Amino acid sequence: MSALLSVQSLHVQYGAVHAVRGIDLDVREGEIIALLGANGAGKSSTLNALVGLAPASQGKIVFRGQDVTGSAPERFAALGMTLSPEGRRVFGTLSVRENLLMGAYSMRDKPAVKTAWERVFDLFPILRERREQFAGTLSGGQQQMLAVGRALMSNPRLLLLDEPSLGLAPKIVEQIFELITVLRKQGVTMVVVEQNVSMALEVADRGYVLANGRIAASGTAAQLRNSQTLQAAYLGAD
Amino acid sequence: MDLFLQQTVNAFALGGTYALLALGLAMVFSTMGLINFAHGELMTIAGYILMACGLAGVPFALSVPLAICAAVIAAVAMERIAFRPVRNASGATMLVTSFAVSMILQVLFQNFISARSQAVLLPQVLSESVRFGGLVIGVNKIAAIATTIVMLIFLDRFMKHHRVGIAMRAAAEDFSVARLMGIRANTVIAGAFALSGFLAGVAAVLWVSQRASVDPLMGFTPVLKAFIAAILGGLGSLRGAVAGGFLLGFIEIYLAAYLPQGMQEFRDPIALCLVVLVLIFRPNGLIPSPALKAEKV
Numbered sequence: 001m002s003a004l005l006s007v008q009s010l011h012v013q014y015g016a017v018h019a020v021r022g023i024d025l026d027v028r029e030g031e032i033i034a035l036l037g038a039n040g041a042g043k044s045s046t047l048n049a050l051v052g053l054a055p056a057s058q059g060k061i062v063f064r065g066q067d068v069t070g071s072a073p074e075r076f077a078a079l080g081m082t083l084s085p086e087g088r089r090v091f092g093t094l095s096v097r098e099n100l101l102m103g104a105y106s107m108r109d110k111p112a113v114k115t116a117w118e119r120v121f122d123l124f125p126i127l128r129e130r131r132e133q134f135a136g137t138l139s140g141g142q143q144q145m146l147a148v149g150r151a152l153m154s155n156p157r158l159l160l161l162d163e164p165s166l167g168l169a170p171k172i173v174e175q176i177f178e179l180i181t182v183l184r185k186q187g188v189t190m191v192v193v194e195q196n197v198s199m200a201l202e203v204a205d206r207g208y209v210l211a212n213g214r215i216a217a218s219g220t221a222a223q224l225r226n227s228q229t230l231q232a233a234y235l236g237a238d
Numbered sequence: 239m240d241l242f243l244q245q246t247v248n249a250f251a252l253g254g255t256y257a258l259l260a261l262g263l264a265m266v267f268s269t270m271g272l273i274n275f276a277h278g279e280l281m282t283i284a285g286y287i288l289m290a291c292g293l294a295g296v297p298f299a300l301s302v303p304l305a306i307c308a309a310v311i312a313a314v315a316m317e318r319i320a321f322r323p324v325r326n327a328s329g330a331t332m333l334v335t336s337f338a339v340s341m342i343l344q345v346l347f348q349n350f351i352s353a354r355s356q357a358v359l360l361p362q363v364l365s366e367s368v369r370f371g372g373l374v375i376g377v378n379k380i381a382a383i384a385t386t387i388v389m390l391i392f393l394d395r396f397m398k399h400h401r402v403g404i405a406m407r408a409a410a411e412d413f414s415v416a417r418l419m420g421i422r423a424n425t426v427i428a429g430a431f432a433l434s435g436f437l438a439g440v441a442a443v444l445w446v447s448q449r450a451s452v453d454p455l456m457g458f459t460p461v462l463k464a465f466i467a468a469i470l471g472g473l474g475s476l477r478g479a480v481a482g483g484f485l486l487g488f489i490e491i492y493l494a495a496y497l498p499q500g501m502q503e504f505r506d507p508i509a510l511c512l513v514v515l516v517l518i519f520r521p522n523g524l525i526p527s528p529a530l531k532a533e534k535v
Contacts (some may be wrong), residue, residue, distance in 0.1 A: 027351045051418060053417075073418050074417045077419055077422055082418065083417060083418055085418070091415070091416075092413055092528060094408060098407075098408075102404065102405065102408050103419055105401070105405060105420045106420025109513070150419070154420065
């Protein structure tokens with residue numbers, strides 16, 4: 001099976017900071033991939049580089065057979081790759097409805113937009129209820145749902161989730177992971193960056209462990225659960 | 239009482255013009271972090287078009303839209319030529335660029351048009367006045383107030399209901415995430431400049447219709463005032479710009495009306511002291527911008 005996304009020796013550099021130092025990864029259609037690692041390991045930089053928000057100083061990113069290295073961020077929604085960013089970053093002064101409308105900004109196909117609205121409101125009935133409320137007044141869990149809902153409005157083939165459970169109550173975290181399994185059934189391919197390693201490996205098919213901007217280990221979720229490298233990567237040992 | 243009402247009408251007319259200018263500054267600032275001091279030259283360009291149309295015998299009803307169009311085109315051209323290359327530079331770099339644009343245009347006006355003030359032919363009706371009970375109100379004041387109201391309603395609807403307007407609000411709050419949604423940075427920024435040019439054009443028509451003349455530095459003072467208004471309201475906040483514009487207009491007009499004769503010369507410093515006083519109590523302005531989340535010590 002050919003890869004939906006393939007990344008070859010990706011480097012990300014912000015001035016003097018070399019956040020990602022040569023990463024290779026493949027994502028196949030229908031998979032859930034977990035990106036794991038300690039703070040500052042380069043997980044978020046990798047996701048941001050995939051959608052053009054961080055500069056890829058070297059390497060190659062191929063999505064659906066197209067070389068998208070160095071493309072502007074505004075191109076990716078239309079190509080079918082979206083990111084639900086770390087810290088949710090919903091538009092607080094826009095209503096829930098306007099946030100979702102912005103999620104569908106790149107879509108020209110009217111019936112598809114209508115289906116997207118229904119899908120998001122079915123997944124998150126609370127967003128339907130609060131659609132005229134300012135996003136800034138939602139609870140953290142609801143904002144996370146809005147951030148994911150907004151990313152789903154463009155019907156992505158590949159959804160990148162950056163720390164979807166960060167700062168949320170345990171009960172909400174469970175809901176988020178349930179959501180990931182529901183989305184998988186709907187055929188959405190996902191790359192998930194998570195601090196919550198055990199839950200991430202429960203839903204993921206495969207995972208990559210990052211340390212100091214490099215891949216320290218990779219394999220199926222079952223392999224990684226038993227691996228020493230995973231613990232080492234979090235404890236910061238080499 | 240009549241004097242007070244009379245001055246209130248004047249304050250609305252002047253404050254409305256400041257509000258339109260401050261809105262234009264706030265729109266550009268909120269999308270790209272640029273304080274565009276060349277905004278005043280957009281007004282001057284519109285003023286010269288009014289002058290030229292008057293000389294060529296073009297009817298006023300046609301010269302107004304022409305002047306506004308010229309300001310829009312000039313604003314978009316300014317962004318394309320001068321500001322796009324420095325888009326990702328620091329705020330200071332962009333500020334200096336805007337000063338350069340402003341000065342280049344002023345020198346061009348001085349050398350190719352005239353360094354002196356030029357008369358603008360206006361329709362007779364603008365200099366007439368209407369009597370409401372004991373009040374005598376100039377038609378130009380009524381036109382200014384009515385135009386401001388129409389413009390504010392139009393902008394409010396555009397920013398709330400049009401997809402580009404909503405995208406501009408989204409981009410003002412979080413530009414990177416807006417780009418992720420497929421909102422093109424160029425569209426939002428060019429849109430903000432076009433709207434700011436439109437507002438400057440309208441403000442220029444209102445400004446010129448109070449004065450019937452145009453000179454190379456015409457835009458400088460009103461835009462400086464609008465800049466103060468934008469800060470008073472909360473830099474980058476659109477509602478704040480409107481509030482700040484009106485408040486500054488009220489302060490200036492009431493000071494001019496009620497300050498004792500001997501203190502009239504200190505009107506502007508006193509007005510600025512009042513502005514500073516407001517800012518001491520509300521350091522982020524009357525209605526702070528939502529994008530302003532960073533806490534300052």
